[in-house]
Amino acid sequence: MSTERALTYENLVSTAQAAPAGTQAFQSTLVPLLKNWRTPLGAFHAQVLGNALDAVDLQTAALVFMQITADALNLATTAEHVDMAFIAVTRISREVDLAQLAGCPEVMLRLAQALERVGRETQGHVRVCEALVEMVGRINTQMAATRGQPTKAKGKSASRAESLAANSNQGVRLTPLHTECLKQCVLARRRELHQRVMRDVVQVRLDAFGDLTAQSRARAFMEYHLYAGMVCVGLDDLELAQQMWHLVFALPARHASMIQVIAYKRLLIVGLAANGQKARLPSFFAGSHARVLDSNMMGYIALADTFANKSMAAAVAKIQDLQAVLEKDENWGLVGRTMHLLPRHFIRRVGSTYSSVRIAQLMAITGFSAHPLARRDDPYGALVQYIQDMRDPSVTVEQEAGVAAKDAVVRFLDAQATMAAPAEGAAQIQNEQQWAALLERKVKQVDELHEHLSKLDRHLALTKEY
Numbered sequence: 001m002s003t004e005r006a007l008t009y010e011n012l013v014s015t016a017q018a019a020p021a022g023t024q025a026f027q028s029t030l031v032p033l034l035k036n037w038r039t040p041l042g043a044f045h046a047q048v049l050g051n052a053l054d055a056v057d058l059q060t061a062a063l064v065f066m067q068i069t070a071d072a073l074n075l076a077t078t079a080e081h082v083d084m085a086f087i088a089v090t091r092i093s094r095e096v097d098l099a100q101l102a103g104c105p106e107v108m109l110r111l112a113q114a115l116e117r118v119g120r121e122t123q124g125h126v127r128v129c130e131a132l133v134e135m136v137g138r139i140n141t142q143m144a145a146t147r148g149q150p151t152k153a154k155g156k157s158a159s160r161a162e163s164l165a166a167n168s169n170q171g172v173r174l175t176p177l178h179t180e181c182l183k184q185c186v187l188a189r190r191r192e193l194h195q196r197v198m199r200d201v202v203q204v205r206l207d208a209f210g211d212l213t214a215q216s217r218a219r220a221f222m223e224y225h226l227y228a229g230m231v232c233v234g235l236d237d238l239e240l241a242q243q244m245w246h247l248v249f250a251l252p253a254r255h256a257s258m259i260q261v262i263a264y265k266r267l268l269i270v271g272l273a274a275n276g277q278k279a280r281l282p283s284f285f286a287g288s289h290a291r292v293l294d295s296n297m298m299g300y301i302a303l304a305d306t307f308a309n310k311s312m313a314a315a316v317a318k319i320q321d322l323q324a325v326l327e328k329d330e331n332w333g334l335v336g337r338t339m340h341l342l343p344r345h346f347i348r349r350v351g352s353t354y355s356s357v358r359i360a361q362l363m364a365i366t367g368f369s370a371h372p373l374a375r376r377d378d379p380y381g382a383l384v385q386y387i388q389d390m391r392d393p394s395v396t397v398e399q400e401a402g403v404a405a406k407d408a409v410v411r412f413l414d415a416q417a418t419m420a421a422p423a424e425g426a427a428q429i430q431n432e433q434q435w436a437a438l439l440e441r442k443v444k445q446v447d448e449l450h451e452h453l454s455k456l457d458r459h460l461a462l463t464k465e466y
Contacts, residue, residue: 008040009052009068016061021100034063034104044075046084053088062100063107066092070107073114082118086131089115093135098142102211105175109214112180125188129197132181137200140172147171147207173210174220182227186234194234202228202244205452222248222259229266233334238274242267243449249285250453256289261296262329268300269331273338276345278304298325312346313370343368343383344390351395351412359383359397360406380405 015033019025041048049072056065069092072085092111101108112132119128147170178201185197213220225247232241248263264281271279278301281290294301299322306318319326319335326332346366350357357365359380368374368383375382384405387397399408 009048010055012037012064012067013052013055013061016056016064020060021062021103026103030063031104034067034107037067039071039074041071041075044072044077044081046081049075050084058091058095059097060100062092062097063104066096066107066111070110070114073111073118076118079122082122082124085118086127089131089135093131093138096135096138098139101139101175102169105212105214108212109176112176116180116183119184119187125184126190126193129181129184129188129193132177132184133193133197133200136175136177136181139175139177140200140204143172143207143210144204169208169211171207171210172204173208173212174206174217174224175212176214176220179220179224179227182224182231186227186230189234191234194231197231198235198237202231218251218253219257219259221251222257222263226259226263229263229270233270233337238270241270242274242279245270246282249282250456252286253289256292260289261293264293265297265300265329265331266334268297268304269334269338272304272307272345273334273341276307276342276348278307298322298329307345312342312367315342316370316372339372343371343373343386344392347387347390347395347410348392354412356409356411358406359408359410362410363406378405380408384408 012033015030019028019030049068052068053065053072056068058065065088069085069088072088073082076082076085115128115132119125181197181201185193209217209221225244229241229244229248232238232244245263245267248260267279271277281293299318303315303318303322306315316339319339323332326335343366346368347362350362350365363369363380363383368386369379373382373386384397384399387395387410394413396411396413397408398411399405
């Protein structure tokens with residue numbers, strides 16, 4: 001290792017020591033150095049990287065410590081190298097100080113990209129996500145502590161500053177680490193990790209774009225909600241997933257985005273799974289952009305429209321025809337979830353016309369025999385089992401002892417009469433007061449979402465970038 005390369009890290013460390021955060025030197029010397037930083041090492045050098053990290057005080061030079069850690073992760077080629085770099089990652093997740101990060105968010109982006117590389121090349125998505133969720137949780141806690149602090153603006157600018165306070169540099173803002181945390185969670189495919197990320201990241205309300213996004217703020221916002229929706233799907237919260245994907249379309253733009261194309265495809269699939277209906281784009285989304293999205297759906301809209309003809313056989317056939325496209329788009333697993341929920345929507349539709357039918361009639365009306373769950377040796381028994389697994393109090397099966405499955409009777413009760421609880425798993429509703437309380441909670445959730453979008457709209461209206 002040449003002395004020149006070793007001194008490059010020494011110079012970076014000495015600059016950090018001479019320009020602590022909050023000083024003029026920090027902005028004039030250290031930040032430009034970090035923005036233009038390129039690692040001087042051509043390969044992983046444990047001694048050089050270790051000495052550089054040991055010389056940096058994480059409490060006063062968090063950005064420099066992050067940058068050297070990102071270099072170590074990018075240069076790591078063996079499991080031993082990764083383990084050494086993760087010692088520094090663990091320190092960051094436990095000790096990082098938010099106050100310094102806004103000076104150069106590009107460093108956070110580089111760390112996120114380096115962690116993404118390690119997760120991809122080592123298949124260590126669980127390890128990377130665990131480190132990121134701890135890091136993001138700590139940052140969120142620090143950002144939340146700044147929420148609602150008074151502004152220093154005076155005179156006419158005071159009212160504007162106050163209106164932007166929730167969407168400026170206070171409260172919880174997006175960082176590149178947030179988005180990468182969600183991405184790694186989706187790739188990890190661990191339910192317990194999904195639950196932790198849901199609690200510590202997704203369900204933490206965002207107050208602003210803020211000053212911590214290194215790339216396009218619109219892109220960061222869309223990517224974050226795209227992956228947040230996938231985390232929700234992993235926990236079977238399809239309603240929240242749809243809400244997250246609707247936010248992908250919330251920002252004004254001159255052109256439709258490929259991220260929006262991906263989100264719309266998944267929104268269509270999950271809409272079929274959750275409601276048995278074609279999902280609609282938000283009414284505030286520009287019509288010209290919506291037409292661009294429709295032209296890029298590659299059969300997804302046709303699949304959604306197939307549900308309207310009340311033919312399960314046609315819907316199953318359409319899914320099979322689109323298998324290659326769905327696999328290419330990495331949506332085949334999502335469609336598998338839709339396929340499993342598909343029969344229940346056709347069964348419930350029958351209830352809008354009939355009060356009771358025999359299983360043989362229901363089989364003929366719904367076309368359940370075309371579904372993969374219909375066993376060839378006993379399709380009627382499979383349909384009976386499916387209805388029982390639905391656990392829907394408005395759809396019941398009556399089968400007396402000794403009666404063949406095809407002769408069992410399916411009864412459809414008025415959904416409102418049963419006062420069944422929604423799919424969230426709440427207890428069954430027994431009276432109108434409980435039903436009214438449920439509706440009131442739903443209205444409150446809609447009002448909260450409307451308020452959040454209104455604040456976002458006001459912020460965008462006063463932001464020169466948009």
